[in-house]
Amino acid sequence: MPNEELSAGRSAVVGHAGSYSKGVARRQEILDRAIEVFRERGADGTSLRGIATAIGVSHAALLHYFDSREQLLVAVYEHAESLRDTAKTYQDRSALDVLVKAAMINVGVPGMVELYTTLVAASLAAEGTPSNVFFSDRFARIRKDLAGRLTAEQAAGRVRDDVDPDDIAALLVAASDGLQIQWLLEPSVELERTLESFAVLLAPTS
Amino acid sequence: MPNEELSAGRSAVVGHAGSYSKGVARRQEILDRAIEVFRERGADGTSLRGIATAIGVSHAALLHYFDSREQLLVAVYEHAESLRDTAKTYQDRSALDVLVKAAMINVGVPGMVELYTTLVAASLAAEGTPSNVFFSDRFARIRKDLAGRLTAEQAAGRVRDDVDPDDIAALLVAASDGLQIQWLLEPSVELERTLESFAVLLAPTS
DNA sequence: GTCTATACGAAGATAGAC
DNA sequence: GTCTATCTTCGTATAGAC
Known part of the structure; x- marks a missing residue:
């Protein structure tokens, strides 16, 4: 979220x-x-x-x-x-780091995931509503930011380069959102560890 | 969803x-x-x-x-x-196949993602409500099914074995749910292709 | 500009008639 | 088993006090 x-x-x-x-x-x-x-x-x-x-x-x-x-x-x-969130806080961090950090904080605030999910649901109802505009923009912005980080990480050899950064960015956001929900419903789904298992998947193959 | x-x-x-x-x-x-x-x-x-x-x-x-x-x-x-869904339809399919198939069908029914998301949001409100019970069970059941498929695929050498099947199962469900939402808000996020890019990540490393 | 009071229609839910 | 009537709460809109 x-x-x-x-x-x-x-x-x-x-x-x-x-x-x-x-x-x-x-x-x-x-x-x-x-x-x-x-x-x-x-x-x-x-x-x-x-x-x-x-x-x-x-x-x-x-x-x-x-x-x-x-x-x-x-x-x-x-x-x-x-x-x-402060822009500075997340500078020079990997895409996954940023995501995990934000998810952990978010999950710590009672009602936040519920509020987020409720609003996302509302945003699907009709275009032009406040929630629709907000979340359309938000998803686009976050995907772009993560894709940028991923591209840099690929160039630095820290992330495998046989995947599209835009695809992975969308995947990461989706995984983070979805896992927060699953964790809330079933705390045995370990949010942090599971999200970080993404790191294994993204590691260079060489 | x-x-x-x-x-x-x-x-x-x-x-x-x-x-x-x-x-x-x-x-x-x-x-x-x-x-x-x-x-x-x-x-x-x-x-x-x-x-x-x-x-x-x-x-x-x-x-x-x-x-x-x-x-x-x-x-x-x-x-x-x-x-x-029929149990038979999905027999002997890979975890990712099952997921992609179901997601594509789901996304084809107007209002289905919205209904799903609304109910998931409601399920977070309190334990014991109809939606809470339903989705707690549902997530657990689906994670278990996918984890089983993944384990089999690992044994068959079709999926890398340096990741935990349970973690990946949760990740897959989360990604599918989240991507359907993102796709609905921004159709340029290609649901099928993006989900299938997971296949690259899960391929054996050898 | 800031706020209270009030009214309206729609909603979920319940009680009881048929 | 299905309805009408009714209760409460909700989002929204307006009028007007300060």
Whole structure:
């Protein structure tokens, strides 16, 4: 779920469309508190009204800063991700390293995988919805980043060169997302070890 | 999403708990028609009321056969999967073959990936819910089946033996699930080719 | 600009009539 | 076994107080 190496910049897709009219500071505050709610109670009570009550405002107040519940949830996920990831943290790391690191952190936050999966499901429903735009962009960005790392690793002789970096990038993201789900349902599926077994598969064949 | 090699038998988890009091025949009829609704209109209108209207009954009538909307949806997915997969079809196939085949079929049914992802998300919410029980069992069953195939392939020298079959099984399922999602969001991510690039990674190293 | 109050329709679920 | 009626909660929209 997490592979946010390049989350630089403000929310482009989920913010208020181009204007600052809705109070950026207060908006951030709401997001911070919403994340706390998730951290404490998992993904339960994530109704608009539930979140509003937990924060201490009316549900209509939330809609003053976010156009819809879906947009709020996407912003919450995006915000949580940006708090965690710094571009610098992941510099000069291998594709697999970045992936494993992000996955382990993500899995440590209760409700995060559930939130992520719920939003991904919503993103499949229709084009142009907040979650659809967000995840389309996100997947593309992460695949590109990983493919770049893989290409460099191939050039350096650290990854076998008989596979397409773009394919492997998509495969890695898919594996990470899917394994987090399986681990949550069955903790005996060891997330870290299993993901790292990818390293064996990617090692040069020579 | 699909990897239903061993869907033999009646719905164990999602059925009416042990009794036949709710009319098995009518129940099957409802499921058949519900699947048609999905096939025609995707995952839209999947509210209890929407499905009921499409079928031509009241929503309360559906709840006579299924305890909740979630249980109905799980039963729909399970039923759709069982219609598609026959144990015989996949005999003597490689793990990757089975996976690719099932994924391609699954992706061909509108709304199926969305339904699957939605239910998986719901399954993460709490233990003991219909979707949680269903998917916990399902993942375990599929991992076991794939691991068995992989072990046989290793013995036959068709798959490298320096990796753990259980790990690879989990990895394969995760990759298949995740790729179907990515493909739906961005069709340029070629599902079949990408999944099959796994074959290169799994080939014996000798 | 920020927020509360309120209303509306749709949803899942239950109770009870037929 | 199936319906209608009803309850509660939800997302959303609007009006208007401060």
